[in-house]
Amino acid sequence: MISVVIPSYNSEKTIARCLLSLKTQTLDEEYEIIVADSSHDRTPQIIRERFPEVQLIHFEKKTDPGSARNAGVKLSKGEIICFIDSDCEAAPDWLDQLVSVHRHYAYEAIGGAVENGNEQDNNVAWAGYMAEFREFLPQYPPGEREHIPTCNISYKRQVFEKLGGFNPRYYPQEDLEFNYRLRQSGGKIFFIPSAKIYHNHRSELHSFLRHQKRVGQITARMLRILPLEGSAIARSRLLATMAAPLLPAVKWWRTVHVFRRWRADVIRNHSGALFILALGLIPWGVGFLKGAWEAGDV
Known part of the structure; x- marks a missing residue:
């Protein structure tokens, strides 16, 4: 079993595309999708009406992404936990790429590349992409990394639980702190550029x-x-x-x-x-x- 965990806050404009991209994955084994949501917009309604198979955790108050991810992992059953954000869309073979490397190698964490998911003529979005994801371009060769962001990373469950999950004290870079602890414990993070997601950036x-x-x-x-x-x-x-x-x-x-x-x-x-x-x-x-x-x- 593979688990996909998505933190969400007021994601009504992007959540449907995110979940549609996950429903149509080419992975030939069972996987579950869990959304840990604290929205005050129509996000929960969209999930319940259009994606009833998705497991929804809903918090009444705004919840930081690290705590939301931890809650999703606690509910999950997979031996591999994959993270993506609610403003992202996964390439059709995203899970297949991540899981294949996990099955063949002993890396504790495996993540992939980030593409710009906005309209191609929006220069503000391109500036946001350049500012945040220059280290995770699909053109890079595969190899070990010190860090890969939680919009496109996966962990072996036993490692994630052993380290105690994300520490919300370090929000919104709790993933950076977690990956530092992982490496300090002797774990390794592997970057595979063929596991791509498309990230939607601020356009104003x-x-x-x-x-x-x-x-x-x-x-x-x-x-x-x-x-x-x-x-x-x-x-x-x-x-x-x-x-x-x-x-x-x-x-x-x-x-x-x-x-x-x-x-x-x-x-x-x-x-x-x-x-x-x-x-x-x-x-x-x-x-x-x-x-x-x-x-x-x-």
Whole structure:
């Protein structure tokens, strides 16, 4: 048995496409779909009316994704737990790709690539894709990774339960913290680019800018906790203040460099997204500085 767990909050615009993509998987073995939802819109109604076979957990209050995923895993029966988000759609062979690697190799976690699921002419969405998923492009070769986000990752159940699931204290990067603990325990994460999902991004500029500020703040918070690249800057108010004006430019250049090498078509066809990305990295830098200053030097 394979389990697919989806956290959801106010997903009425995307949940049907997500579930339809999961219902039509090519996997030739039994799998279940569980949605852990805390919506106040029509999401629960859509699931009950159009997808009665889906197991629905509904929370009355807004629930963070990590806690929702934990609740879904607790209800699930599969020996392999696959995660996808409610604003994503899975390629038809998504489960087949993940499960096949799990069956043949001893990796504790296996995840895949992320494509842009928005309309192709929306430069705001392309900027969001470039900002968040440059490390998970389908063009990358397979190999071990330090982290793969929970919109496209799977775990062996015994490993997930042994580590105690996601810690909601680290929301919204509880997946980054969990994968760090997994690697610290000796576990390995494998990236398979052929296991693809399509992620729908923010398509309005004001929403994108607001989200980038929040991402920058959360990035600094997590770097103060985990010894990853950039931790020394995030842990020092002085270094963060000195670096803050430069970090957006560095991040922009790194992102453009990656896409020039691996997805040159995006650079050619969506040059406007490069400007929007640069614009979005300004509030990202402000958020990073705010996150670094929140609790003083470490």
